[in-house]
Amino acid sequence: MSSAEPISVNFLDHCLPFRYDSNRGLYDIHNLWSFMSLFFYNALVSSSILSSSRHSVHAGGGVIGIHCASFAMESSEWYGRLIGGVFKNHPEPQMAKIRPAVNNMDHPLLAGLLKRPQDESEAKKTMFGVTTTKEWEWDWFDQYYNFKMNPWDNPHLQILLKVNEERYTGGTHGECHPLAWAQEFEGDRSFYNSLGHFSDAYLEDPGFMAFRYKAIFWTARLNI
Numbered sequence: 001m002s003s004a005e006p007i008s009v010n011f012l013d014h015c016l017p018f019r020y021d022s023n024r025g026l027y028d029i030h031n032l033w034s035f036m037s038l039f040f041y042n043a044l045v046s047s048s049i050l051s052s053s054r055h056s057v058h059a060g061g062g063v064i065g066i067h068c069a070s071f072a073m074e075s076s077e078w079y080g081r082l083i084g085g086v087f088k089n090h091p092e093p094q095m096a097k098i099r100p101a102v103n104n105m106d107h108p109l110l111a112g113l114l115k116r117p118q119d120e121s122e123a124k125k126t127m128f129g130v131t132t133t134k135e136w137e138w139d140w141f142d143q144y145y146n147f148k149m150n151p152w153d154n155p156h157l158q159i160l161l162k163v164n165e166e167r168y169t170g171g172t173h174g175e176c177h178p179l180a181w182a183q184e185f186e187g188d189r190s191f192y193n194s195l196g197h198f199s200d201a202y203l204e205d206p207g208f209m210a211f212r213y214k215a216i217f218w219t220a221r222l223n224i
Contacts, residue, residue, distance in 0.1 A: 002074070011075055013177065014207025019094065021111070022173060029122040034060060036062060036219075036220035036221075036222070037050045037061060037062035037063065037216055037219045037220045038053060038056060038061060038062070038064070039064045039066075039216075040063070040064065040065045040066065040069040040072065040083075040176075041065075041066040041067065041068075041069060041196075049056065049077055049217055050073055050076055050078075052105050052185050053079075053082075055130070057082065057186055057187065057188045058069060058186060058187055058188075059187075060078050060187050060221075061072060061188055062188050062190065062191075062216075062218075062220050062221070063082060063083075063185075063189075063190040063191070064192075064212070064216060064217060064219055065084075065190070065192040065193075066101050066190050066193055066212070067143075067145075067193070067196040067197055068087065069083055069192065070083050070084075070085050070087040070145065070147065070192065070194065071087040073133065074086060074087075081185070082185055082201075083156075083184075083190065083192050084151055084154060084157050084181050084183055084190065084192050084193065085145075085147040085148075085149070085151045085165065085194075086147055086148045086149070087145055087147060087148075088145075088146045088147055088148045088172075089145075089146050090143045090144060090145045090170070091119075091143075091144065091168070091169055091170020091171070092170070092208075093141060093142060093143050093197065093198075094141065094142075094144070094146060094168040094170075095136065095139055095140070095141045095168070096139075096140060096141075096142075096163045096167045096168040097137050097139060097140070097163065097164060098137070098138055098139075098140045098162070098163050098179065098195075099137050099138075099159060099161070099163075099164070099165050100162075101158075101159040101160055101161055101162050101176070101178075103159075104159060104160055107158055107160060107182065107183065108125060108190060108214070108218055109160055109182055109191070109211065109215055109218055110144055110160055110187075115189075135167055137183050140195065141163055141198070141200070142161075142166060142196070142197050142198065143172060144161045144163060144170070144179070144194075145179075145194040146170075146171065146172040146173065147173070149171045149175075150171075150174075150178070151176055151178040152173070152176065153155050156183045156184070156185070157181040157182070157183050158181055158182050158183060158206070159176075159178045159180075159181045159207045160179075160181055160182060161178070161179040161180040161193070162169055162176045162177055162178055162179045162193075163179055164176070164177070164179045177194055179193065179194050180192065180193040180195065180211075182215075182218065187219060188219070188220065189219045189221065190218055191215040191218065192211070193211065193215070195208070196208070
């Protein structure tokens with residue numbers, strides 16, 4: 001299965017029109033204006049992609065970045081602000097406990113995801129639900145990114161998910177290490193989630209994909 005297939009399946013499940021392009025053929029200014037949101041999930045962002053993306057953003061198009069999207073175009077200060085963080089390094093993948101950021105619990109991207117249906121099977125409570133004895137906390141195995149600047153120091157970001165660095169080794173942003181955030185940016189909306197290194201997140205965790213699904217609608221300014 002290609003890296004894009006789980007995301008494509010999620011789009012199809014929700015009847016969302018999409019186009020995937022691994023050869024960067026879409027990145028013409030006029031092409032991008034026809035899309036409501038752009039989806040970046042790897043580090044292959046060229047100067048031409050950057051230029052076209054800037055025009056799309058200024059036309060009101062949304063942007064979604066996943067995992068190593070923060071590793072792309074390190075030389076572009078604008079792209080770093082668009083994504084909301086610039087990757088620095090990460091420790092070895094580890095299990096840790098993730099929680100939503102309390103000050104943004106009412107954000108549309110978190111609403112409806114934090115409490116799963118009571119009759120839902122345990123297999124579907126992997127991420128968004130109660131998987132430990134403590135409410136609003138769940139176990140997650142991933143690469144936990146450190147950033148060149150702590151995203152908490154960016155007043156434009158609304159931090160949505162965090163991890164306690166006391167539960168794993170190698171973090172550099174303190175007890176409330178930020179993992180995912182959203183922002184209004186130069187006329188558009190952008191969303192970034194640093195999680196998602198392993199395919200299991202896309203293939204086996206409906207809560208994780210629902211978070212992405214809601215981000216698509218939010219960045220495109222559609223009803224969630």
